[in-house]
Amino acid sequence: MTDQQKDTEQMILNAARKVFIEKGLDGARMQEIADEAGINKALLHYYFRSKDKLFGMIFQEELGKFFPKIISVMSSSEYSLEDKIRAFVNDYISIFIKNPFLPSFILRELQRDPENLRQFIVKSGFDVSSVKFVITNLSNQLNMTFDEARHFMINMVSLCIFPFAGRPLIEKILFSEDKSEYNQFLEERKVIVAEYIIRTLKTGK
Amino acid sequence: MTDQQKDTEQMILNAARKVFIEKGLDGARMQEIADEAGINKALLHYYFRSKDKLFGMIFQEELGKFFPKIISVMSSSEYSLEDKIRAFVNDYISIFIKNPFLPSFILRELQRDPENLRQFIVKSGFDVSSVKFVITNLSNQLNMTFDEARHFMINMVSLCIFPFAGRPLIEKILFSEDKSEYNQFLEERKVIVAEYIIRTLKTGK
DNA sequence: TGAAATTTTAACCATATGGTTAAAATAATT
DNA sequence: AATTATTTTAACCATATGGTTAAAATTTCA
Known part of the structure; x- marks a missing residue:
């Protein structure tokens, strides 16, 4: 495969990513992806059947981005639990700040x-059992049942993700549609949620 | 309008609700709604243009269901703050247990x-300013800035909604696709989240 | 320069879909 | 029974869309 082909392929993938993430599979149009990539429909189908x-x-x-790589840090023994939580929240929210539509899309x-x-999970290489392992660890450290630790874990993830998935709603109601104020708010959450x-x-x- | 017409209209609305909520506007098919309502497409368009x-x-x-009516309770002075939180969380999660796909849909x-x-907000009769009022109250009671109280409020809502919006993911990863165990988990959250x-x-x- | 690869053009196909129409059939009402 | 309202049938239309094709144009590269 030549460099040029790689470039075109990348351009198409970038365009497809943008359109699919914004509109979803149902809402996306092949023509729109072609336009976004600056090519025509024939070439689009030439590259991707x-x-x-x-x-x-x-x-x-995108699923690969969505699954927090940081989850392994949670089960390491290098940092205190508090620092693990800080790292998890900070990194996870940072990913979403960089990819604001990722949560809604997924x-x-x-x-x-x-x-x-x-x-998709299998192909993404994400290890499901590692999450359960993290939760078991949590339940030991915190003197909780597995069920309680699972609530705890889901609470943490909820606080990270929801402000992105629910952005249109929250921004309208609580931020008077002020986008930069909302961005500021999301920044703050890197620390606030952890604490x-x-x-x-x-x-x- | 006769009773029969009302019935048919209701049947159509029920069918439409089911299909739209599951598939969204893009994914829903008029034919599917007609089938679900047990009528034909011509009649469907006869009732709804x-x-x-x-x-x-x-x-x-559905937006009317989604906006918590309980928000007014939050600004009343009858209950302690703790009891207000208990009521809010309990009622809000109960709504979603009754309408499991509501969060994803909205x-x-x-x-x-x-x-x-x-x-849509205007038509739904939801008073946006009442939410801001609740947050101002919170910030006073809790000795917080408005911004901090807003985080607090959004945290509360995140914890209620996300387990519904993210159900397919969470259920697969942390509940081995066991639906009844997940339902049990959601039940528990009525109390657990509040506490x-x-x-x-x-x-x- | 000339062959090979890449890209465009543009017409075309099959299918799905929202929507319409008019006549026939059925049910409800008087 | 006759009238009116409701529902079905079924053909039809316009448009959008995913996808294909073959030839022409352009670019790449030996």
Whole structure:
């Protein structure tokens, strides 16, 4: 494969990523992707056979971003639990600040077709059992049941993700549509959410 | 309008609600709605001119369910803050247990077309300023800035909504696709989330 | 320069879909 | 029974869309 081909392929993937993430599989148009990539529909199909195949590649990629790589840090023993939480929250929110539509995209497409999730997870190389391991660790350290630790973990993830998935709503109602104020707000959460969670650990169980 | 007409209209609306909520505007097919309602496409258009009009009615309705009526309770002075939080969380999660796809539906359609939100909010009769009022109250009671209280409020909402919007993902990864266990988990959150939040109030700000 | 690879043009196909129409059939009402 | 309202049938239309094709144009590179 020549460099040029790689370039074109990348341009197409970039365009597809943009359109798919914004509009979803249903809402995206092949023509729009071609336009966005600055090429024509024929060439688009020349590089990627079908819409589904192209979408699959993008979804795969984005799912890889969505699953926090940091999860392994959570199960290491190098840092204190508090520092792990700080790192997790900070890094996870940072990813979403860089990819603001990632949460909505993943949640939307997962809702549309939950069946395919398993194979995508396998292909993404994400180790599901590691999350359960992290939770088991948490439950030991915090003197909790597994179920309680699972709530704790999901709480943490909720606080990171929801402000992105619910942005249009929250921005309108609580920020008078002020985008830069909302961006500032998201920045703040890197620290605030972590400290908020840590605070809950300091009162009795 | 006769009773029969009302019945048919209701049947159509029920069918439309089901299909739209599951598939979204883009994914829904008029034929599928007609089938679900047990009628034909001609009659469907006879009752509701266009897909957009029909969708508009459903979206309006569901947005009304989504906005917590309980928000007014938060600004009353009858209950302690802790009890208000308990009531809010309990009622809000209960709504979603009754309407499990409501969060995904609202978030998805809001993402697709954020522009129309304003007019929908107006028509739904939801008072945006009341939320800001609640937050101002919170900031006074908790010795916080408005910004901090806003984080607090959004945290509370995040913890209620995300487990519904992210259900396919969480269920797969942390519940081995066990639906009844996940339902149990959601039940628990009515209490757990409230107590979790209240706990954060008891350590210094 | 000339062959090979890449890209464009533009017409075309099949299918899906929202929407319409008019007549026939059925049910409700008087 | 006759009238009116509701519902079905089924053909039809316009348009959008994913996808294909073959030839021409352009670029790349030996």
